[in-house]
Amino acid sequence: MTPEQRQNLIGIINAVHSAIVVLSNYAQTTSDPQQLDICQQTIASLNTIGSTALQALQAADDQIFQQETATLKASTTQLRAEEARINALLQTGGIALQVVSASAQIAALIAAL
Numbered sequence: 750m751t752p753e754q755r756q757n758l759i760g761i762i763n764a765v766h767s768a769i770v771v772l773s774n775y776a777q778t779t780s781d782p783q784q785l786d787i788c789q790q791t792i793a794s795l796n797t798i799g800s801t802a803l804q805a806l807q808a809a810d811d812q813i814f815q816q817e818t819a820t821l822k823a824s825t826t827q828l829r830a831e832e833a834r835i836n837a838l839l840q841t842g843g844i845a846l847q848v849v850s851a852s853a854q855i856a857a858l859i860a861a862l
Contacts, residue, residue: 750805750814757858758806761821764858765799768851775844791831791848798824798855805862818862825856 750758769792776788798821805817832852836845 750808750811754818754862755806757861758802760858761802761855762799762806764851764854765795765802768848768855769795769799771844771847771851787834791835794824794827794831798828818859821859821862825859828852828856828859 772788772792772795776785776792779785779788801817801820801824805814805821808814808817829852832849835848835852
């Protein structure tokens with residue numbers, strides 16, 4: 750793993766955390782079951798991405814690192830689908846903008862791996 754790849758993985762983990770915090774805070778205040786469901790599903794997807802990035806960061810050898818980064822790259826499609834759902838349904842208080850912005854940052858960092 751190069752220093753740049755290490756920084757990208759740390760950036761992914763940080764962006765995932767930021768998006769989860771925004772979604773968790775919103776989920777605690779919404780009474781709309783559909784929006785709550787979207788928040789929960791997106792948080793689950795982001796948790797998976799964050800865990801995979803952490804596993805890649807802690808990889809003991811290049812083969813494990815390559816497997817984890819391949820998994821991250823494959824998750825980009827799901828991440829883009831989540832962005833579209835969030836953008837369409839969570840137009841409250843800039844929530845969509847914050848989460849989609851973090852998601853775009855995550856996707857860009859994954860692409861740079």
